Structure formats: structure tokens, C-alpha cells
Amino acid sequence: MGIFDGFISKIKNVTNKWSQGVSSLFSDAPLTDAFWEDLEERLVLGDVGIETAEALIADLRQASIDMRIAHTGELKSAFADLLVRTLEEIPGMGSPLDLPTEPSAVLLVGVNGSGKTTTAGKLASVFLREGRSVILAAADTYRAAAIEQLKAWGERAGVRVIASSHGSDSAAVVFDAVQAAKASGTGVVIADTAGRLHTKSNLMEELAKVRRVTGRELPDGQVESLLVLDSVMGQNGFAQAEAFDRAVGLTGVILTKFENTAKGGIVVSIAKKLRLPIRYVGLGEGIDDLEPFSPRGFVSALLDMEMSDDVR
Ligand SMILES: Nc1nc2c(ncn2[C@@H]2O[C@H](COP(=O)(O)OP(=O)(O)O)[C@@H](O)[C@H]2O)c(=O)[nH]1
Numbered sequence: 001m002g003i004f005d006g007f008i009s010k011i012k013n014v015t016n017k018w019s020q021g022v023s024s025l026f027s028d029a030p031l032t033d034a035f036w037e038d039l040e041e042r043l044v045l046g047d048v049g050i051e052t053a054e055a056l057i058a059d060l061r062q063a064s065i066d067m068r069i070a071h072t073g074e075l076k077s078a079f080a081d082l083l084v085r086t087l088e089e090i091p092g093m094g095s096p097l098d099l100p101t102e103p104s105a106v107l108l109v110g111v112n113g114s115g116k117t118t119t120a121g122k123l124a125s126v127f128l129r130e131g132r133s134v135i136l137a138a139a140d141t142y143r144a145a146a147i148e149q150l151k152a153w154g155e156r157a158g159v160r161v162i163a164s165s166h167g168s169d170s171a172a173v174v175f176d177a178v179q180a181a182k183a184s185g186t187g188v189v190i191a192d193t194a195g196r197l198h199t200k201s202n203l204m205e206e207l208a209k210v211r212r213v214t215g216r217e218l219p220d221g222q223v224e225s226l227l228v229l230d231s232v233m234g235q236n237g238f239a240q241a242e243a244f245d246r247a248v249g250l251t252g253v254i255l256t257k258f259e260n261t262a263k264g265g266i267v268v269s270i271a272k273k274l275r276l277p278i279r280y281v282g283l284g285e286g287i288d289d290l291e292p293f294s295p296r297g298f299v300s301a302l303l304d305m306e307m308s309d310d311v312r
């Protein structure tokens with residue numbers, strides 16, 4: 001089994017009206033201006049974003065001229081290649097986190113409800129399966145319920161949770177967790193953080209402090225700052241990305257609730273606009289519902305076609 005098989009079979013099971021609509025545009029119909037308009041509309045509806053859609057179409061139009069293409073169906077594989085190239089151009093896209101040097105830390109940031117706490121539990125389980133030791137850090141100290149929620153995930157996954165009392169300093173919690181990992185010489189600390197927005201600047205200061213404290217304890221290559229992004233929010237979620245990036249220096253994205261989106265083009269706009277690799281995709285609420293993201297798997301599901309080198 002390849003590492004991406006789970007992702008590919010799970011997204012293929014999702015009835016996705018958007019992808020059906022996109023792939024049905026490629027048929028034995030002659031290539032006309034109407035095709036380009038329909039394709040652009042489909043891409044924009046699917047959350048690819050207007051600028052990104054226009055850029056993709058300009059490239060594909062050029063390919064259609066170069067290749068003297070007469071029917072839309074003949075463009076399908078060129079479009080698939082273009083999408084794969086657009087995604088794979090981002091370093092790290094299509095490979096799960098490798099964190100070769102331990103101890104290391106993964107900070108999960110994002111707005112309330114995006115899925116950080118759930119993802120912390122799922123990611124702990126992924127790392128355990130890789131044979132790593134994991135410590136969860138309950139750095140969302142803002143709500144008592146958040147600490148309890150993470151502890152429950154810790155129990156489910158069977159990993160230790162470092163927590164402090166409600167209202168305590170979140171950077172201190174992460175510091176303690178990193179110390180615990182250092183003491184054993186191995187392990188990955190996964191830090192769940194707060195996402196409240198109504199005190200936004202305080203939140204960003206607090207996150208920046210968490211990142212600084214972690215950075216004092218571990219070198220850059222051993223710290224990942226991942227934005228946990230709700231697929232259903234689509235491009236609206238991008239507004240926050242910049243602020244989180246300023247606070248913690250984002251190194252990647254985990255896209256949650258992907259099974260619930262009728263779109264999916266968000267994947268392409270993350271590559272084009274945020275220029276960040278998608279490391280994992282959340283496909284449900286259970287502990288095993290986190291899969292490494294595969295650009296080729298995504299494109300083959302979107303366009304309903306087999307792609308060679310699917311699973312590397
Ligand atoms: N369907 C689905 N629900 C998810 C996924 N990830 C998280 N959730 C749900 O989203 C809600 C908010 O998740 P939570 O982890 O508490 O978000 P947080 O506020 O960012 O910590 C919960 O009901 C989760 O079960 C996912 O990949 N798919």
C-alpha cells in the first residue's frame with residue numbers, strides 16, 4: 001500500500017458535484033470560446049479563485065494552440081498535468097511531514113472551530129504509527145473545555161498530554177512539553193493553540209511568544225508551524241493566514257473537513273496564493289481520518305482519470 005492510497009480512496013468516495021462538473025467539460029465537443037468561459041466559471045465556483053483560474057486558463061489556452069487541439073477532451077490530460085505542476089511546484093507539497101531530527105515540535109494554529117484540537121489528536125496517531133513518541137501540549141489555555149478536549153484525544157491516541165490550568169501562559173505549556181521531549185531525547189511535541197478572534201492582537205502576540213519560546217529550545221528545521229484551515233470556509237480562511245504567518249512563520253497547511261466541501265479548488269489556491277505545502281487533509285471526525293495530501297490523487301479524483309506515478 002502506498003502512503004496516499006487512503007487519501008485517494010477516501011476522496012473518490014466523496015460525491016463531489018464540483019469535480020463531476022469539471023471533468024464533464026472535457027468531452028468530444030469542439031473547442032470553442034464557450035468552453036473557456038465554462039471552465040473559468042467552474043473553477044471559480046470551485047473556490048480556485050479568479051486570479052488563479054485566469055492564470056490556469058491562460059496556460060491551458062497556450063497549450064491548446066501549441067498542440068493544435070480541436071476537441072475539449074484532448075485537453076484533459078494537459079489540464080491534469082498543469083494542475084499537478086501547479087501543486088508540486090510548492091516544496092513539500094505531496095509529502096507528509098518528515099521531521100528527521102527529534103525532538104521536534106509541530107504548532108497547530110488557526111481560527112476557532114477550524115479543527116486544531118481534533119487534528120492534534122489525529123496527528124498524534126499518525127506519528128505513533130510511524131513509531132515516534134508523541135507529547136501533546138494543551139496550549140489553548142483560554143478555555144477549560146479546550147484542555148479537557150485535548151486530554152480526551154490524548155487518551156484516545158494513547159499519548160501523554162502536558163497541560164496547565166485554565167488561563168495560564170500558553171508558551172509555558174509548550175516550553176514544558178519541549179523540555180519533556182528533550183529529556184527523553186526523542187519525540188514530537190504537537191501543540192494545540194487557541195484560535196479566538198475577538199481579542200485578535202493578543203492572540204497573535206501569544207502565538208508569537210509560543211513560537212519564540214519553541215525556537216529558543218529547538219532549531220528552525222525542527223519546528224513546523226501549520227495552519228489548520230477549514231475547507232468549507234474556502235478562500236475566506238485566507239484572510240487570517242497572513243496574520244498567523246506574521247505571528248509564527250507558517251510552514252504548511254492542514255486542510256480539514258475536506259469530505260464536507262462541495263468544492264475542492266481551495267487546494268489549488270493554497271498553492272498559488274499562500275505558497276504553502278498542504279501536508280495532510282482531514283476527512284472526518286475520527287482519529288484515523290487524517291491522510292497525507294497527494295497532488296496526483298487530488299487531480300485524478302477531480303478529473304476522474306488514472307494518473308501514472310499516482311503513488312510514489
Ligand atoms: N467532518 C469533519 N469534521 C472535522 C474535521 N476536523 C475537525 N472537525 C470537527 O470540527 C469541529 C471543531 O473542531 P476542533 O478541533 O474543536 O476545532 P478547534 O477550535 O480549531 O480546536 C469539531 O466538531 C470536529 O469534530 C474533519 O476533517 N472533518
Ligand SMILES: [Mg+2]
Nearest residue numbers: 116117140146
Ligand atoms: Mg480547540
